[in-house]
Amino acid sequence: MVFLISATTPATVPHSSNTLVREPLLLLEITKNFSLLERRLYILVLRELKNLQKIEREQIQPWTELRFQFHYSEIINGHTNASIKALVDKIRMRDISWTDHDNQTYKSVVIFPETEYQRNKGTIMLTMYHKVIPLFLDLSRGFSTYQLELALALTSDYAQVIYPYIARFRKTKVWRISIDEFRRIVRAEDKYKNFAHLRQNVIDPALAQINAMTDYKVKVKTKLQGRAIIGLEFSISYTSTLTEPEEVVSKEDIAQQLDVI
Numbered sequence: 001m002v003f004l005i006s007a008t009t010p011a012t013v014p015h016s017s018n019t020l021v022r023e024p025l026l027l028l029e030i031t032k033n034f035s036l037l038e039r040r041l042y043i044l045v046l047r048e049l050k051n052l053q054k055i056e057r058e059q060i061q062p063w064t065e066l067r068f069q070f071h072y073s074e075i076i077n078g079h080t081n082a083s084i085k086a087l088v089d090k091i092r093m094r095d096i097s098w099t100d101h102d103n104q105t106y107k108s109v110v111i112f113p114e115t116e117y118q119r120n121k122g123t124i125m126l127t128m129y130h131k132v133i134p135l136f137l138d139l140s141r142g143f144s145t146y147q148l149e150l151a152l153a154l155t156s157d158y159a160q161v162i163y164p165y166i167a168r169f170r171k172t173k174v175w176r177i178s179i180d181e182f183r184r185i186v187r188a189e190d191k192y193k194n195f196a197h198l199r200q201n202v203i204d205p206a207l208a209q210i211n212a213m214t215d216y217k218v219k220v221k222t223k224l225q226g227r228a229i230i231g232l233e234f235s236i237s238y239t240s241t242l243t244e245p246e247e248v249v250s251k252e253d254i255a256q257q258l259d260v261i
Contacts, residue, residue: 019148021046022053026141028164030096032185036157037087038094040075043151044068045126049136057101057140066128073122074152081119088115088124098135107131144168147240150214158186158206166216166236175234176223182232195222195229203232215240 023046034042045068054060072084092115097108111132116125128136146167154160165185169175183189183198186206192198207218216238223231 019047020145021050021148021151022139022143022145023164024053024135024139024141024143025168026098026138027096027135028144028168030098032161033187034094035090036155036160037075037083038091039160040152041070041087041091041124041126043148044070044074045128046136047148053137053139053143055139057134057138060134060137063133064130066133068126068128070124070126071122072117072124075124084117084124088117091115091126096132096135142168147215153213154209156206156209158202159209161186162206163210163214163216166210166218166234169234170216170236170238173236173238175236176231177234178231179229 021043023043031039031042048068049066052061075087076083092112093110094112095108095110097106099106109129109131111129112126113129114125114127117123118125144164144167146164151160151163154163162185165175177185179195186202188198188202192201203220207220211217216236218237219235221233221235222229223233
């Protein structure tokens with residue numbers, strides 16, 4: 001349930017077994033350091049904001065504050081008080097940084113300055129800082145659409161990070177990315193320097209889980225420059241028949257159809 005602290009009455013988003021969430025591309029980029037449980041909580045926030053998100057930035061309503069309430073069972077199996085306490089402490093410390101649409105103003109703020117865990121009820125309360133709210137509601141820079149239940153089912157940190165990118169490029173059926181950029185996305189700049197180790201520990205396990213647990217079938221091949229691996233190309237097949245909203249097509253989306261990293 002989402003509480004909208006404003007002049008209007010509280011609103012809720014109905015949930016179904018096929019709930020789709022829309023993740024703004026800007027958030028996809030700046031939340032890549034979230035842990036598995038943090039990302040699950042973040043995805044639930046996106047679910048609650050679905051009816052408030054707008055493709056036209058001018059249509060976004062100003063909110064003074066947003067408060068969210070979730071039950072721990074949506075995030076973690078079993079009732080582990082220590083894990084939930086650690087989660088609410090960790091997400092309260094998370095800040096995000098971005099450059100405004102004018103490309104002149106750089107901002108860095110905490111997303112949820114107030115968090116609360118009610119042990120007797122098993123509920124987590126989050127209060128979102130008002131300056132962050134437009135980032136969650138603004139779809140004008142593009143967004144990735146994916147199925148909530150499938151995203152929450154993933155248990156691999158790497159699968160959680162990669163899945164929205166696969167969903168983003170489902171229409172072009174290909175996701176091309178430089179190896180350096182891929183390492184940055186999965187937070188492996190300083191790990192698995194040998195590509196064989198990167199593939200064994202990051203790429204293959206993540207794709208195996210995505211292929212087994214979601215509505216995507218993904219294969220990957222490498223792009224070479226001489227003998228050096230400089231990029232990856234993910235071939236994407238999408239099997240869902242769910243009705244999805246029209247998405248904003250970015251220049252990068254179009255470029256994915258070209259053989260360019």
